[in-house]
Amino acid sequence: MRLLSPAGQQIINELAQRYGFSPDAVLNMLDAVINGRGGMAQFNHFEFGGAGQWMQGGMTMVSDMFNHALKNRVDGLCSELSSLVANQPDLIQGGSFQSQSQGGGYGQQQSNYGGNPPQNSGAYQQQTGTGPVGPVSLFVPAAPGQSSDWWGASLRWPTSTGAQNGVRYAYFAQAQRLAIEVGGRVTIYDTLDHQIGGFSQQQGTGGSLTLSSQYGLVDVARLPVVEMDGVPQPVPAAPSNTSDAPAPPSRDDIFALLERLADLHAKGILSAEEFAAKKAELLNRI
Secondary structure (H helix, E strand, O other): OOOOOOHHHHHHHHHHHOOEEEEHHHHHHHHHHOOOOOEHHHHHHHHHHEEEEEEEEOOOEOOOOHHHHHHHHHHHHHHHHHHHHHHOOOOOOOOOEEEEEEEOOOOOOEEEEEEOOOOOOOOOOEEOEEEEEEEOOOEOOOOOOOOOOOOOOOOOOOOEEEOOOOEEEEEOOOOOEEEEEEEEEEEEEEOOOOOOOOOOOOOOOOOOOEEOOOOOOOOHHHHOOEEEEEEEOOOOOOOOOOEEEOOOOOOHHHHHHHHHHHHHHHHOOHHHHHHHHHHHHHHHOO
């Protein structure tokens, strides 16, 4: 997350005191609300009872489902953070959003939120003797000539963004690029001709990330790396002949993919129709 401004840090501290959470927990939720484009959040923090979900309009879920006091505190905090995010210039750009999280009692979840979040002019405002003069900036502005987006200045306006288990991603369909941030390090991949429809991650922080495309499930690590931490990477030489082409997947590989598809279907990430179509496609390769 970008560096908080002094005013932003003061707001975080005030929210933490008001709702009985630590500033670290409030920052964690702020990141989740930003990833949810201001209208939703999927979070996993012990102060919120573990994994949970909030959506603007009244839907709040926490792992301790009968802890109504905690649920009300989480709902109030998310509502105020949503108002803050909605009033931050250029914090939320266009494009769809996908958010995924694992852990707690929810397993793996995936949600979509498109369009602009509802605006709330009642968020924190700078005040003078004559009335409000504009929204408070939560973050320190980026240095001149630098991008404030975590994926760097070489890419703009992602088609979709998301986060899960300490991993953030941004997909740029037109540029055929995928940016992944893990532990503060940003890697940009060439997505080739994949039409990416979603992501999934193995249990645990830093687990392997896979994407779903028209070719089924693909390990992100198999995509060509074009940039790491802003440094361009050499492009691998093209195969000299067709004998260097990768071998088609074996029966064992196909059965492993079928098991993963079934797991994604059981977790609600794939619909019954999508699962049936992918299953038929894989079985045709045997």
